[in-house]
Amino acid sequence: MPHDAPSPSERAGVRLVILGAGESGVGAAILAKQQGFDVFVSDFGAIKEKYQQELKSFNIAFEEKQHSEDLILNASEVIKSPGIADKVSIVKKIKEKGISVISEIEFAGRYTQAKLICITGSNGKSTTTMLTYHILKQAGFNVGLAGNIGNSFARQVAQENFDHYVIELSSFMLDDMYRFKADVAVLLNITPDHLDRYGYEMSNYVKSKFRVVQNQTAADHFIYCDDDPEIKAFMATADIKSQKHPFSIEHEVENGAFLKSDKIMINLSNSDQFDMTINDLALQGKHNVYNSMASGIVSKMLEIRNESVRESMGNYKNIAHRLEFVANISGITFINDSKATNVNSVWYALESINTDVVLIMGGVDKGNDYSMLLDLVKQKVKAIICLGKDNKAIHDAFEDHVEVMVNTFSAREAVEIAYHLAKKGSTVLLSPACASFDLFSSYEDRGNQFKAAVKEL
Template sequence: MQTNKNIAILGAGESGVGAAYLAQQQGFDVFVSDMGVIAPKYKEQLQGWNIRFEEGKHTDDEILAAVEVVKSPGIPEKAPLIKKLKEKGIPVISEIEFAGRYTDAKMVCITGSNGKTTTTTLTYHILKKAGLNVGLAGNIGKSFAYQVATEKFDVYVLEISSFMLDDMYKFKADIAVLLNITPDHLDRYEYKMENYVASKLRITQNQTAGDYFIYCADDAETIKGMEGRSFAAKQLPFSIEKEIPEGACLRNDNIVINVNMENFEMSINDLALQGKHNTYNSMASGLVSKVLELRNPTIRESMMDIQPIEHRLEFIGRISGIKFINDSKATNVNSTWYALESMSSDVVLILGGVDKGNDYSMLTELVKQKVRAIVCLGLDNGRIHDAFEDVVDVIVNTASAAEAAQVAFHLAKKGDTVLLSPACASFDLFKNYEDRGQQFKEAVSQL
C-alpha cells in the first residue's frame, strides 16, 4: 500500500497547473515548482485551489520527497534536477501520461515535425461537427489534465510533441497519427536524427491489434524509422505519390480514402486548406474520421469550411499590390520549405531567430527560384548569411518585427509576397511564436 501521496509538478504553465488540479482532485499532496516567474493567471488559480507553489527556484528537498514528478515538456532531460530524480528512481512523467490514467476516453494522438496543429484542429473540427463529445488538448487549447478533471469527453484529439512523448510510458493512443519526421529540436536529441525518430515513433507504444497507426508513406525518415520495428496496430498509410489500397492516396486531384471497405472521395480544389502540405494533413484527418466511421457528407463539409490556423500561412492583407503572410509558426526549416513551396509569386522572405542546429541547404533551390530578398529577424543571423549570400543578392538584418515589416515592404515589388516564415524559434526577441506573429501583424497594419 502506497502511503506517500506527495506529487511534484515542475513548470506552472497550462499543462503544469492543469496537472496540479487533477492531482489534488485525485487525493495527492501537490507541490508546484517553477524556475521562472509564474504568470498571474496561473498563480491566481493555484492560490484559489490552495495548492502550494514556488517560483524563481526549485527546492530540491521538497521535490525529491515526491513519489512521482510531472514535468513540463520544456524542461530537458539533462537538467540537473531531472538527473537527480532519475538517480533516486523517482518516476518523471508528462502531463499527458499522468492525465491519461484518469480517463477511459478514446485517444486520437497526432504528432509530426510539421502540420500537427493544423491536423489536430481539422480532426477536432470534423469530430465536433459529426456530433461527437470531443475534447481538444495536448500542445493546443486547455490542458488535457484540467479537462480530465472537469469534463467527461468520450474522445480526445491530442496534439503531441516529441518532448511529451519522451515522458510517456504506459499511455496508449487508440488512433496514432505520425505526419512526418524532419530535423527539429536536434539540440535535445544529442544532434542525432535516429534519437528524434525514435522519440516520434513512441506515439505507437502500447498499441494493440484493435488500434490504428496512420502515417505518411512518402516520408523517408518515417519509413526508415519503421524498418526493423514491429507495430501491433493496423497500419493505414497515406500518400500523394503512389496508389494505396487501404489508407489514403491522390487520384486525378481527388483525395481517395479507403478504410475497412468504407470509401471517401473529395477534390483537393474543394479543400479550405490549400497546398501540398495541407493535402497530407487532410488525408490524415480523413483517415481518422473513417476509422471512427463518420459520415462522408460531414467529413466533406468540415474540410470545406475549416478556418485557417492563426500564424500558419495566415493571409494578413495586401498593401500597394504586395501580399503579406504570417507563418510565424514555422519554427523549423521544413515548415519554411512547405511555405515557400506553396508560394506562386516572388517572395521577400523574413527568416531567423533561435537556430536549433538548422540545415538550410534544403531551402537553397526554392530560395533560388522564388526569393527576391531575405530579411533576417534575429539577434544572430550569421548562419543565414553563410547559407544564402551566394543565392540571393539582398540580405538585410533587422531586430524587431516592425523593422522587418518595414524593410520587407520596401524591398518588395507589386505582385510580390512578403512571407514571415522564420525557420527558427522566437525566444531571442519574442515571448513565443504567437507573440512574433502578433507583432508582425500589428507592424503590417501600421505600414
C-alpha cells in the first residue's frame, strides 16, 4: 500500500472532515469517499453550484456559510484548504483537540504509486510546472498536472491513472504535509512573500519552502537555484539526503545546468549532455532561463531525448495572466501579467521587457516593499497607472521617479489612459504587485477585464 495509507478495514467508519469546498477540497472529498471514509465537507463561505452538485452526486454530506463544531470536532483527521490560515478559530480548536490536520496533497499522496515531480518557489513555479508538464506530455509520458493548477491532485488520483504527476506546491500546501515524499523536488527561488502567514519571519518562510525535500532519500532528486542567497544559506546547514542538481546563470556547476555563451548546458551523470541557445527558448527573460533550466534538468533526469526537449522548450505557450501577450495596437504591445500579485513578480516582468513601459499596478497591498523595483522603474517605466482603491503606498514609492502617475478605478479606464500615454514601440504592462479583491473577484477576473478592454480599443 503506497505512502502510509490505512487499509480498507481501517478506513471503514473513520470520519474525515474537509475544510473548504473549492477544487482542492472537493477533489479530496471524492477521493476520501472512494476510499471508504465517512466524509463531511464544511465551508465558511458559499459553495459554488457546480461543486454542490458534485458533492451531492457522490452522496457526500456538506455545509456552507458556517463551521458546525459538533460536526467537525469529531473527526479522526481534517484536510484543510491551503487558503485557510492556522489562526482561524475552527483550526485552532481542531488542533487543541489533537486532531491531525493535513493538506489535500498529503492525503492524495497516500493513494498513488506515480512518480511525483514537485515544484515550488516564490516566483516562476506555475510557469516551470506547466513547461515541465508540456515537455513530458510531448515526449509521450502518461502525466498529470496538479497542485495550484487545473484539477486537484486528489481528484486525479481518484479518477485517473497517471504514471507521473507534475505538481505545483505553494508554501501553504507544504505547511500541512508531513509524510509525503517528492521523487523529484524543485526549488526555484525564495523571496519575501506571504510573510503575514509566517509571523513576519523570513526564516519561517524559508523552512516552509524547504519542506519540499522532507522525507527524500538518496534515491530521490533535488533541483535548486545555486544563485539564490536564501537557498544557499539554508543549504549550508541543512542535511539533505537526496541527489543534488544545482542550476546557475552565474557560474558552471556539476550534475546540473549552467549558462555558457548564451547557451543552457545540462550535464547530468545519467544522460548525454544537453545544450540550447537561450534565443531559441519560447520563454524569454532572465527568470525564464532559470525556469527552463529547472524543467530541462527534470527532462534529462527522465532521459527524454535532446531533440524532444529542445522542440518543447521552443514551442511552449505561456499560461494565461502570466506575461501573456494580448495584442499589438498601433505599435504598442499590451501584456497581461495579472498573476503578478507580489513585488518580486513585477521585478521579473519588468526585467524581461526591453522597451519603454507604461505600468498598470495596484490593488490590495500586502505590506509591499517596492524599493527593489526602483532601479528598473527608473530605467524603463515612463508612467504608472494605479488600478485600485488605495494607491498611497505606490505613490509614496514612485512619484519622484516617473513622469506621470494616474489613479484609475476600472480596467477599461486604466487601458484607455495607458493607450494614450504609450508611444509606438513601447509596452503597456498590467503587473499589479497586489491582490485583486478591492475591484475584482480574482486575478483571473482582473486579467480578463484588462484583455477585454484592450480588444475594445
